[in-house]
Amino acid sequence: MFRSLWQYRHFVLSSIYNDLFAQFARSKLGGLWVIINPLSQVLIYALILSNILAAKLPGIDNKYAYAIYLMAGLLSWNLFSEIIGRCLNLFIEQANIMKKMSFPRITLPTIVVGSCMLNNLLLFISMLGIFALLGHQFTLVMFWLIPLTLIVVTLSLGIGLILGVMNVFVRDIGQAFSVILQVWFWFTPIVYPLTIIPESYRHLMQLNPMYSLVDAYHQILVYNQAPEIQSIAIISVIACVLALVGLFLFRRASAEMVDVL
Amino acid sequence: MSLLSVNNVSKAFRSYSSEWKRFARWFGLPLKPREELWVLRHINFEIHAGEAIGIIGQNGAGKSTLLKMITGTLQPTEGEIKINGRIAAILELGMGFNPELTGRQNVFHAAGLMGFSREEIQQAMPDIEAFAEIGDYFDQPVRIYSSGMQMRVAFAVATAYRPEILIVDEALSVGDTYFQHKSFSRIREFQEKGTTLLIVSHDRSAIQSLCNRAILLEKGTVIKDGNPEEIFDFYSALIAEKENSTVEVTKLEDGKTQTSSGTGEAKIEEIVLYNSKGETAEVVGVGEKVELQFVIHVNEDIKSLVLGCGIKDRLGEMMFGTNTFNTRQIINQPKDGDIFIFKVSFFANLGVGSYSIHASLVEEQSHIEKNFQWLDRALVFSVVNFDKYEFVGSQWNEMNFTFEKK
Numbered sequence: 001m002f003r004s005l006w007q008y009r010h011f012v013l014s015s016i017y018n019d020l021f022a023q024f025a026r027s028k029l030g031g032l033w034v035i036i037n038p039l040s041q042v043l044i045y046a047l048i049l050s051n052i053l054a055a056k057l058p059g060i061d062n063k064y065a066y067a068i069y070l071m072a073g074l075l076s077w078n079l080f081s082e083i084i085g086r087c088l089n090l091f092i093e094q095a096n097i098m099k100k101m102s103f104p105r106i107t108l109p110t111i112v113v114g115s116c117m118l119n120n121l122l123l124f125i126s127m128l129g130i131f132a133l134l135g136h137q138f139t140l141v142m143f144w145l146i147p148l149t150l151i152v153v154t155l156s157l158g159i160g161l162i163l164g165v166m167n168v169f170v171r172d173i174g175q176a177f178s179v180i181l182q183v184w185f186w187f188t189p190i191v192y193p194l195t196i197i198p199e200s201y202r203h204l205m206q207l208n209p210m211y212s213l214v215d216a217y218h219q220i221l222v223y224n225q226a227p228e229i230q231s232i233a234i235i236s237v238i239a240c241v242l243a244l245v246g247l248f249l250f251r252r253a254s255a256e257m258v259d260v261l
Numbered sequence: 262m263s264l265l266s267v268n269n270v271s272k273a274f275r276s277y278s279s280e281w282k283r284f285a286r287w288f289g290l291p292l293k294p295r296e297e298l299w300v301l302r303h304i305n306f307e308i309h310a311g312e313a314i315g316i317i318g319q320n321g322a323g324k325s326t327l328l329k330m331i332t333g334t335l336q337p338t339e340g341e342i343k344i345n346g347r348i349a350a351i352l353e354l355g356m357g358f359n360p361e362l363t364g365r366q367n368v369f370h371a372a373g374l375m376g377f378s379r380e381e382i383q384q385a386m387p388d389i390e391a392f393a394e395i396g397d398y399f400d401q402p403v404r405i406y407s408s409g410m411q412m413r414v415a416f417a418v419a420t421a422y423r424p425e426i427l428i429v430d431e432a433l434s435v436g437d438t439y440f441q442h443k444s445f446s447r448i449r450e451f452q453e454k455g456t457t458l459l460i461v462s463h464d465r466s467a468i469q470s471l472c473n474r475a476i477l478l479e480k481g482t483v484i485k486d487g488n489p490e491e492i493f494d495f496y497s498a499l500i501a502e503k504e505n506s507t508v509e510v511t512k513l514e515d516g517k518t519q520t521s522s523g524t525g526e527a528k529i530e531e532i533v534l535y536n537s538k539g540e541t542a543e544v545v546g547v548g549e550k551v552e553l554q555f556v557i558h559v560n561e562d563i564k565s566l567v568l569g570c571g572i573k574d575r576l577g578e579m580m581f582g583t584n585t586f587n588t589r590q591i592i593n594q595p596k597d598g599d600i601f602i603f604k605v606s607f608f609a610n611l612g613v614g615s616y617s618i619h620a621s622l623v624e625e626q627s628h629i630e631k632n633f634q635w636l637d638r639a640l641v642f643s644v645v646n647f648d649k650y651e652f653v654g655s656q657w658n659e660m661n662f663t664f665e666k667k
Contacts, residue, residue, distance in 0.1 A: 010382075011373030018370060022361055102333030102348070103374055169280040252287035255336035258329075259274050 001251075004104035011103070012110050019115040034119050035126040038078055042070045045191050064134040065222065071127050072221035073190030073214050079120045079149065080156045080210060081181055086112045087160025088167055088174045095261040105254050109161060113153055120149065131221075144220050144227060151236050152213055158242030165246075165253045169260060188214055209238055263307040263345075264425060264457055265331065270340035272301040272326055300326050301481045304340070310425070313458040315468035315489055317496055318478035324461050327478065328428055331459070346425025349375070351416065360404035364395065364414050367403055371418045385421045392447075393417040394440075409437060416444050423451050428459045465493050469576050490577040491520075494637040498522035523634035526563050527595070527622045531556040532640050534618070545609045546647040547657045553618065553640075555603040559595045563633075566592040568603050569621040573638075574655055575614060581607075582619065586626045610657040611644045618642075 005012070027033060046067045090108055091098065098105070124145070128138060167174040188210045194202065205211045212235045216227030275294040277283045282292045301323045308314060318324050329335040330342060332350045358367045368389055372382045390399050393413040395406075403411060420427075429448065448471070452458055462468055468475060468489055475492035477485040479499065485492050498520045535552045536542035545551050555568060571582020585591060585603075592601065618640040624631035649657065 008373070008376060010377070010379050011370070014366075014370050014373050018359055018362060018366070022359060097374075099329070099334055100332075100350075101374060102350075103376065166280075166284065169283060249284075249287060256275075256283070258335055 001104070001106055005106055005110060008104055008107050012107050012114060015107075015111040016114040016118060019111065020118060034122050038074055038123055039126070039130070042067060042074060045070050064136070068131065068134065068136055069193070069218060069222050070191060071130070072217045073188075075120070075124060075127060075221070076148070076152055076214050076217045077185060077188065077190055077210070078123065079116060079152050080213075081185070082116045082119065083112060083153065083156035084160040084163070084181065085178070086116065087157070087164040088177060090160075090164050091168050091257055091261065092171075092174075098258055099261060105250070109157060109164075109250070112160075113157055117149070117153065139224050141220050141224050141226060144216070148213065148216055148220075148227070148232070151232070151239050154243045155209060155213070155235070155239035158239060158244070158246040161246030161250050162242070165249050165257070168253070168257050184208075184210065190214055209235055263343075264310050265308040265345070266343045267304050267306050267327075267331070268340050268343070270301065270304045270327075270330065270337045270342060271299060272323075272330065272335065273297040273299045273338045299481060301330075301337075304483055306476060306483065306486060308426075308457055308459070310457055311452075311455050312474055313452055313472040314460070315472040315475040315492075316459065316461045316478065317463070317468065317475055317492065319499075322478040323481045324478055325430070328430060328459070328461060331426075332428060344426070347422075348426045348428065349419060349422070349424035350428040351419045351430065358403050358411060358415070361402055363402055364393070364399040364406070365390075368414065368418050371415070372421065375418075375422075377422070381422075389414075389417045389421050392421075392443075409440070413440055416440075420444075420447055420451070423454060423456055425455075426457045426459060427451055428461075430461045466578060469493065469578065493577060494520040498635050498637070520637045521635065523622070523632050525633060526561040527557055527559045527566055527633040529555055529620055529622060529634055529636060529639070530558050532618065532620065534640060534642055542642065544643045544645055547609065547611065547613065547644055547649045548659075549609045549647075550606065551609050552604055552606040555601075555605070555620065557601045557603065557622065559597060559599040559601070562597050563595060563624065564593075565624055566595050566601070566633075567623050567625065569619075569623060570605055571619045572611070573617050573619055575616070578655075579619070580611060580616065580655060584621070584623070584626075586623075609644055612653070612655040612657065613644055613646050614655070615641065615643050 023034060029036070087109060090112060094108055098108075131138070163173055163177055167177075188208055189197075189205070194205065194215070197205070212228075212231040216232060219225045219227045274297070275283075276296045276298070277292075278295040282294075286292050304327065316324050316327065326335065328350070330337050331344070332348060359370065362370070365386070368386065369379075369382055372385070377385075393399065393410075393416075395410050395413055398406060398410060399414075403414075406414075427448065448458065452471070458471060460468060460471060472489050474487065475485075475489040476483055477492050477496055477499075485495055499522070531554075533541055533554045534543070534545070535554065536545050537550045542551070553570065555570075557566075557568065559566065567584050567586045569582065569584030569586075572580045574580055595601070617638040620634075620636045620639045622633040622635075624633070646652075649659075652660075
């Protein structure tokens, strides 16, 4: 599998480039749109919710703290939901090419991961720019984002592959999961701090695998602190298991997928 | 060693009462599918280097499924396919082209999908560009291409590298006539260099001119494998075959075969060829006036009777043919026991060589509606040049040269 991936590296790279290029083609602002979308989201939440929530954001005295908090959460959530969202319909969208050409199927999710990571990187760089404007400096702690990004990718790829493969056979999954993803977003402390949840329910948040990741992003980007190793370790194990299940399912299903597409 | 061997391959499309059972099967649970639809059953054949094979069959016979399994996009349910060498397929041309990218970028992408590295693609790029012949458009976005231009680029990429096996699926009619010739000669060039061809087509002349072997698929099984001419005759007979009719193949003395089929309400009992002197003949001269005589017995009351007759060359290519529907000489309401004698006269304006008579008895315009009898190679005769000047080609047409010196 990895050997064929290496053999097709050129195809993977040019596909990632094409993905990026296709987003810009024939638009005046081009690449800016990759950044404008999530940032306008930040702006909307910041304008509407900051008055209600900003006061409750503990332990930081920057008046733009809430905006930074939002951006940190969205940075990880966008990567997570973009990979899952694209994996969900990946095989259905690529049905034609899968039916007609023989090439290593593993290249398809690889392209998704590559182009989502690239988008995420662009988003991160622009966020750094805004952070600088808001008087929030770049720190060495931010290097923690590299392993964290990899964990988010592994987790979302695992979930995405499992659901994407199943979605080929049961199309309801794709529909259902886009709803679930929205609910999930609101059940993760991204636009609100954990503290607004009543103490007695807070432990339920531990069941949400995205919680510890988003929390780690917050620790790093908002509080300039290294994330909590223990919860990160647990989530990495979960992510790896899910990714392995996803890969296993993907390999088992590869042959049958083309039959029903 | 064979280039491609297909061993006892079968393909079933499974459906389950619940898709969850399918998922459970991947994890090793021994669940039975509710229904298995076998589209191919026990296919066996071997292909050796340099062969050119036509795969023919009616729609739904399983041709595309077989090709997809050979290409590797579908996995066989049973049996195995062994391939020694690279396969390229000219299936849906131009698929996966991104309309916003230029022709050149799309070529990069498509060749990457075929598994080539950047350097290999860069090396082949000038050839691809030259072969496609679309000039400056090559560096314009594909969305402004005409469909013919897209086809040209797609064909140029698909055939940029000589594969060991080339699969061509109904795609020989690419673009305009000029490009068709060009793509045809590229395929021939590959063939000469040793590429094995695997062609799916309903175009008899394309298959007969390119292939030296044909495989006939019917209802998911290989029913015949052999010389293209013979297979095509059998195939035409098969199409003509309707309820309770039979297909009969007889070996002729010269080793070739004669295919006869039909429902038998009327039958050709005798066919004789007379030369210009009124003698029965097996050899006639170029341009000689000859006459064919058919004796036809009607075995049942039928609505109408049409005799079709044609001359085919040794490759099975129809030289000329028509029927009494076209000449408006339909026999209406023939009765059981009627005997008709048809005389067909024509000039043997044919090139030197061996020809055969094809005859059919049908009810209407063609053999698709009702076919009483369909007879290939009903009679074989040779044309020799007695009294004309030497010429080449498959037909005689007197050319008169005049010239003057200025």
